Amino acid sequence: MSASSTSPLIRNAWYAAATSAEVGRTLLGRHLLGTPVVLYRTEAGEPVALLDACAHRQFPLSRSALVGDDIRCGYHGFTFASSGECVHIPSSPRIPRDARVRRFPLVERHDMLWLWPGDPALADPSRIPDCPWLDGSAKVSYYAHLRAHYQLLIENLLDFSHVPYVHHDQQGHPELARVIPRAREHGDTVVSTRVMRESSTPPLWSDVMGLPLGASMDHDQRFEFRAPSAVCIRQAVWASQDPGQRYPFSTTHFMTPDGCGATHYWSWVSLEWEGVDPATLERMDRGAREVADQDVVALEAQQALHDRLRDGAVAHGVVSVPFDAGSLLTRQVLVRMAKRERETAPEPRSAAS
Amino acid sequence: MSASSTSPLIRNAWYAAATSAEVGRTLLGRHLLGTPVVLYRTEAGEPVALLDACAHRQFPLSRSALVGDDIRCGYHGFTFASSGECVHIPSSPRIPRDARVRRFPLVERHDMLWLWPGDPALADPSRIPDCPWLDGSAKVSYYAHLRAHYQLLIENLLDFSHVPYVHHDQQGHPELARVIPRAREHGDTVVSTRVMRESSTPPLWSDVMGLPLGASMDHDQRFEFRAPSAVCIRQAVWASQDPGQRYPFSTTHFMTPDGCGATHYWSWVSLEWEGVDPATLERMDRGAREVADQDVVALEAQQALHDRLRDGAVAHGVVSVPFDAGSLLTRQVLVRMAKRERETAPEPRSAAS
Amino acid sequence: MSASSTSPLIRNAWYAAATSAEVGRTLLGRHLLGTPVVLYRTEAGEPVALLDACAHRQFPLSRSALVGDDIRCGYHGFTFASSGECVHIPSSPRIPRDARVRRFPLVERHDMLWLWPGDPALADPSRIPDCPWLDGSAKVSYYAHLRAHYQLLIENLLDFSHVPYVHHDQQGHPELARVIPRAREHGDTVVSTRVMRESSTPPLWSDVMGLPLGASMDHDQRFEFRAPSAVCIRQAVWASQDPGQRYPFSTTHFMTPDGCGATHYWSWVSLEWEGVDPATLERMDRGAREVADQDVVALEAQQALHDRLRDGAVAHGVVSVPFDAGSLLTRQVLVRMAKRERETAPEPRSAAS
Ligand code: FES
Ligand code: FES
Ligand code: FES
Known part of the structure; x- marks a missing residue:
């Protein structure tokens, strides 16, 4: 459940x-x-x-x-x-x-x-999530009023095994699902890291970094969930043969529940290498928008089904696999924060105004 | 609250x-x-x-x-x-x-x-609200299915300090808010009266009564809430220099809750002086419609916010000022009527059919 | 109620x-x-x-x-x-x-x-409702996602006294309401039969069977509700003067609640005499569609009113007449089946998956 x-x-x-x-x-x-x-x-x-x-x-x-x-x-x-x-x-x-x-x-x-x-x-x-890479670098932004609970978005961002399926046209290398990230907690932060070697360069990164399409590519990722409202993914890719020319970039995601079941979702992609030209940024903007829109469509379909199932008469389980370790940790952190808040402020309404 | x-x-x-x-x-x-x-x-x-x-x-x-x-x-x-x-x-x-x-x-x-x-x-x-001025005089009518609780409409009609803000284009003399009405109850009726001297003639009354725009104008108002379903506002304006030539008129408002949170709202404006010509009535009709539409827009925005706040987590107060005396009395009368009805007819459903 | x-x-x-x-x-x-x-x-x-x-x-x-x-x-x-x-x-x-x-x-x-x-x-x-006449005969089909409870549809199908009113243009002979069917239960099946003699041939049957419009017609009907999801109506008409040339046909109706208050509704009309030509089948298809659409409009209006009345403050009764015997039996069968299911499977959710 x-x-x-x-x-x-x-x-x-x-x-x-x-x-x-x-x-x-x-x-x-x-x-x-x-x-x-x-x-x-x-x-x-x-x-x-x-x-x-x-x-x-x-x-x-x-x-x-x-x-x-x-x-x-x-x-x-x-x-x-x-x-x-x-x-x-x-x-x-x-x-x-x-x-x-x-x-x-x-x-x-x-x-x-x-x-x-x-x-x-x-x-x-x-305590504001510190994201210094957002200052000054070449970056593009995205916003959606997502009709899904914010935790579904957090789990989507922590579980990159969805990339070959939800974003198969842009980033579709199935190797992405095979490398299991390593996830751990630091207080209210969940960190998950992943090192991929010799995967195949997909269309989006080929266009943005200028690597040959399908050529062997290395890819490092570090996911950080700063509960409850930010997911920062610091990344770098490079041609496997040329580890000296790294392309560092970050995707930074902010999620704010509106309180009526939907989520304000902002995301930024920062290209952090030197000399990013306007055409590259424009390609990145288009790609980031397509990718984020695909996530929004998938998450809203998932939420609509969850709403149906909640009242339904059929029992249904949820199974997890090792890849889910990071997203399961985010749930635990959120539940713990909420519990802590409830215990320290038993009457939030009267304290609020 | x-x-x-x-x-x-x-x-x-x-x-x-x-x-x-x-x-x-x-x-x-x-x-x-x-x-x-x-x-x-x-x-x-x-x-x-x-x-x-x-x-x-x-x-x-x-x-x-x-x-x-x-x-x-x-x-x-x-x-x-x-x-x-x-x-x-x-x-x-x-x-x-x-x-x-x-x-x-x-x-x-x-x-x-x-x-x-x-x-x-x-x-x-x-016990039907008696409005003899509606018979025979030159009058125009308005109807809206207002998506707001009927009490918000009653309070709007009793509290004319909204006129310079909601209707600033038509009747925007800020003096209207400065003269505090005198409100009192007579059984299930709330009466509020107001005497304004030497205010500035606004566009609507200038057009309808033929007074010079901005000229000094006197204005008497008598608001009567006949609980629970009628507000009658008997009024007269005249040029301050010419108290002999009065322009009496009435706005008569009927509100019927549909029982699903919205209100059937009818209003009439009756011009009660002699010799109102068709062009004047047409101008009045247009003005009355614009004014009533402005109230509907404001009341629906207010209701939508109230619906949000009712479930919200933030405490919020409501402060009142002397001008609100009349509308506060209407609430008391309605609460008292409802209580009386509950006590005399403990089982309205079985008595009803 | x-x-x-x-x-x-x-x-x-x-x-x-x-x-x-x-x-x-x-x-x-x-x-x-x-x-x-x-x-x-x-x-x-x-x-x-x-x-x-x-x-x-x-x-x-x-x-x-x-x-x-x-x-x-x-x-x-x-x-x-x-x-x-x-x-x-x-x-x-x-x-x-x-x-x-x-x-x-x-x-x-x-x-x-x-x-x-x-x-x-x-x-x-x-236990699947057996409808062998659906195999092989000339037939037309209809589907609607009916925004009404499935029991309202069952009662509609069992109570043919609605035909002269809801379908007055196609099948409007008021005699239909005068002949009271004979209804009885067999386990979870309700059977209701009706024999009409010398009624007036309405437009639809005149077109489909080729009988003269308005000529004296005999009509036998056998309604069978196979609870909870099928109503089969086996019928035959013939010219009163020519009982040897019978036109047997069936209308078969399947109703599946979607669980959100609406009903998936399929219906078939099978023409069971020899030599039905394509033009006749096309006329039947058009007529069946018009008739079913009229039922859908009526049932959705009825459901919308029931939804209003359920929360309303006015008591309201429901009276029944002898013609309603069949539809009242369908209610009893459904209530009994639900009770039986509840008693034999006290925890359907845990047993389900
Ligand atoms: S594979 Fe993850 S939801 Fe289906
Ligand atoms: S001033 Fe009255 S609601 Fe804001
Ligand atoms: S006659 Fe049957 S519902 Fe009116």
């Missing part, structure tokens, strides 16, 4: 809320961990995340007006500063003491905005 | 079911207070409301045939008189005693049909 | 899963009794039904690849033989013992595939 679709949400953690480019002087409403959030930047460029619900009668602030650094509610004009404090009520000179909306900790890093939906006292920015 | 979306339905009351013009010699099916109702007129013009479910196997009578004054069911031909009694069964000369459908009390008044969904013994027509 | 929409599903029975022609060398996914099933044929033509969920991570096998007689999962390539056994795992030479998917008993008969969703030990093919 799969536990994946029913894992509880973890609130005391940093989650990707948007790319830096998405948030500016327009109000952006987004549902994150079951919470409506409105995102914008002050005139000075500081990013702000507030609860997307006016303190008066709960009209969406994202459907209101941005006036300087403040939001003026579109219903009766209550105005809130970027701190969340109400600073003006058209019909009343006196402002009630509890007239404010919750402001969420929000930190900009690596072209992403990171939001902490849980207890603000615990929001330590040093 | 807003109680608005969870207020219980009140069944022992008159509710607008349709306009007079909507109901004729065609069967009209409509869901009112969770009950499917079929509406039509007899050959003599008498309006009839029956439960929209055949007594045999519960086929919708609104998808059946009107034969003279009777409905012949579209499934097996059982035929029901306008009294609800079964008068013919094709396959059986004997008609079972309980072969009848429920007929609802229905009264035509002020170009509307009023239905009593509760205990028929209590259906006193004198 | 109608019990029809809430009757429990019966799992230990044969159900139509597809027509023979629908299933071939392409994977077909279908939901039957709340269970996702994948259907295909081996290279030798044998029809196969497996649970449509990979044993590894529950990816839909119907969105996978058919390779010879095996299905190779579209996610990580686990490969399952037609027995349901896993025969290959790309990443693992060892195949875990429980790596298999459930195979359902499936029998081909009368151009249909019959599936047994319950305990395989009880799947006796001699």
Whole structure:
């Protein structure tokens, strides 16, 4: 019986809320961990995340007006500063003491905005997943609102044996499934590594790295799940005959549950060797998009089936094989984090606002 | 925490079911207070409301045939008189005693049909909201199937501080929010009055009354919520310099919950001064439609957010200001009516049919 | 109060899963009794039904690849033989013992595939509804995914008093409702017979049998409900003056609940006299389609109303007349079968896989 679709949400953690480019002087409403959030930047460029619900009668602030650094509610004009404090009520000179909306900790890093939906006292920015390779390198990005539980996405990313089947046209060398990764935990991080020697260069890497199609290729991978919201895959490939010319690259994946069963999914591919030209980046962008779209289609089909089976009358098992060690560890880490959060904050609702 | 979306339905009351013009010699099916109702007129013009479910196997009578004054069911031909009694069964000369459908009390008044969904013994027509100004005056009408709880609509109508924000293009004088109405209860009615002096004439009233745009204008308003299904707003405006030439008008609003979370919303604007010409009425119609559409958009956005927040993990408060006194009274009246109904009729289902 | 929409599903029975022609060398996914099933044929033509969920991570096998007689999962390539056994795992030479998917008993008969969703030990093919007239005769077929509970369909088929109303254009002789059928039970079968003399030939039978429109016609009918999944109606008509020239025909109906409130509905019309020409069969096909479509529209309207009424606040009765005897017996048989199944298999879920 799969536990994946029913894992509880973890609130005391940093989650990707948007790319830096998405948030500016327009109000952006987004549902994150079951919470409506409105995102914008002050005139000075500081990013702000507030609860997307006016303190008066709960009209969406994202459907209101941005006036300087403040939001003026579109219903009766209550105005809130970027701190969340109400600073003006058209019909009343006196402002009630509890007239404010919750402001969420929000930190900009690596072209992403990171939001902490849980207890603000615990929001330590040093716990944001550190991805220095995202700064400065040639990179392409992808976003999808994935109608699947975020744990299915994590397991997809940790289990690369799916590549020859889901992505057979782009990266279809079946050898990928034969080399079993080595997986282990470090606290709330799961690391899985894999060394592949003398596999056949598939179309995508042939195009991007310029290796001859089908030529013997070596490939190192290091998967890191930084629970609960990031999977970083540091990789390198090279022609087996030319180990001196390595092509290092990373795929970095952020997953943020929307709280309604779907997941905000961002992914970046960074090409980390010198002299990546625009045409190569353009080919990478196209390939990354096709690959990610294939994952989305597969995961949504899997989720739809899980939803059916949950209420069904037929018993069904789930078997695992050694290759699954990494993804099974990610489940354990998530269950443990959720349990820990439940025990330390028995009443998250009252602590939250 | 807003109680608005969870207020219980009140069944022992008159509710607008349709306009007079909507109901004729065609069967009209409509869901009112969770009950499917079929509406039509007899050959003599008498309006009839029956439960929209055949007594045999519960086929919708609104998808059946009107034969003279009777409905012949579209499934097996059982035929029901306008009294609800079964008068013919094709396959059986004997008609079972309980072969009848429920007929609802229905009264035509002020170009509307009023239905009593509760205990028929209590259906006193004198309790229909009396709106004599609707008879005879120049008027325009509006209808929407509003996907929001009816109490949100009532609060919208009682709280005119939304006008400069939701309707800023048509009636946008911010002074409207500054004059606090005086609200009080009379039994199940909430009355709120407001006197505005020397505000600036907005585009809509300038066009309709012919006052110069932006000129100083006086405006009296009297809001009356006749629980649970009508809000009547009697108003007058005039140029501040010419108090002798008053322009009296009324906006009359009927709200009927469909029982599935949405609301049938009818509104009328009556221009009650002498000599309203067709062009003025046409301008009023356009303006009233734009204003009502703006309210519908805002209320549906508010309801969608409330639905999200109800299951959400973030605590959120609702603050009120003096301007909200009227709308807070409407909540109290509704809660009290529902409580009274529950206590006097502990088993509404068995009493109902 | 109608019990029809809430009757429990019966799992230990044969159900139509597809027509023979629908299933071939392409994977077909279908939901039957709340269970996702994948259907295909081996290279030798044998029809196969497996649970449509990979044993590894529950990816839909119907969105996978058919390779010879095996299905190779579209996610990580686990490969399952037609027995349901896993025969290959790309990443693992060892195949875990429980790596298999459930195979359902499936029998081909009368151009249909019959599936047994319950305990395989009880799947006796001699219990498949026997319809020899479906083999060889001139026949036409119909399929709809009917958004109504299957019991509403059974009652429709047993209660021919609906014909003059639902099908008034094709078969509209009101005499049909006047002759009450004689209904009785034989174990889990309900039989209802009816003899009509000197009714008026309606358009459809006039066209198909070549009888003069409106001429006096005799009509014998024998309805047989073979619980829970088949209704067979053996019939004959002839001109009242020419009893020697009979036109025997059958309408055969299979209903399989999908487990989500809707029903897979197949029906066949077999013309059983000698020398039916293609034009006659084409006319029959058109007529049968129009008639079945009318039933589908009526049943979906009835179901939509039942869904509304179930949560409604208005009490409503259901009255029955002598004509309903047959359909009332079908309810009793279904309730009894479900009770029997519950008592003999107290834990169907654990017994199932
Ligand atoms: S709901 Fe925002 S000001 Fe009233
Ligand atoms: S359902 Fe109306 S007559 Fe049978
Ligand atoms: S889900 Fe089928 S092989 Fe993994």
